[in-house]
Every structure is written in structure tokens, then in C-alpha cells.
Amino acid sequence: MNKSELTEHLAARLSITHSEAERMLNTLINLVYETLRNGDKVNISGFGQFSVSHRHARIGVNPRNPSQKIEIPELNTPKFKAGEAFKDAIKLRKESPPQA
Numbered sequence: 001m002n003k004s005e006l007t008e009h010l011a012a013r014l015s016i017t018h019s020e021a022e023r024m025l026n027t028l029i030n031l032v033y034e035t036l037r038n039g040d041k042v043n044i045s046g047f048g049q050f051s052v053s054h055r056h057a058r059i060g061v062n063p064r065n066p067s068q069k070i071e072i073p074e075l076n077t078p079k080f081k082a083g084e085a086f087k088d089a090i091k092l093r094k095e096s097p098p099q100a
Helices: 003-014 018-038 084-090
Strands: 043-044 048-055 058-061 071-073 073-084
Touching: 003 018, 018 043, 018 048
Parallel strands: none
Antiparallel strands: 043 048, 048 073, 058 071
16 A cells, blocks of 8 residues: 555545545655654554654675775664564464364
8 A cells, every 4th residue: 555545535435525635645754753753752552652763873885896995974763663563463373274
């Protein structure tokens, strides 16, 4: 499902227009961006936690020329940890084998 399909489903479930649903989704996404940019975490109970992970600068190897060392700059990367309810909702259930 892409963003457009998600907004269509959101609009249908909430009985609102597609543009209102799109505005709601964009607002949520922008709030997550802003919160993470400020160094805070976003915790949605039952769904999961968004946070920022910092990677320090380090020396790496150029894959095209393994003898050449390159400096990999430090950067912040987004991180998501799924909540227990989320994990349980998508967990595969093994069916028991049929009895003979």
C-alpha cells in the first residue's frame, strides 16, 4: 500500500474527504520528522517507537578499490522499534497438523 492508497482507506474509514485524510497523514508525518529532528522520541503505544540513532564517523574501504581507505562521515539515522501489540498482530500462526 502506498501513501495515496493509505489516504483513500483513511478517508473511507473516517468518512472524510481524500484531501482531509491526506492533510491528516502529512501532519502526522511532519510531526514525527520535527520531533526526531529535535532529538526526542515518538512512542505510539501498541504500535512502536520512532527514534534517532547516531553513527560516528569512521574509516571504511572503497568497494571499487579495496586498497583505498575512505572516510565515512557521521550521521543520524531514523530507527523504528515495533511494539508488542504490533508484533502480535502480524505474527504468523502455525496451524497444527491434521490428526490421522
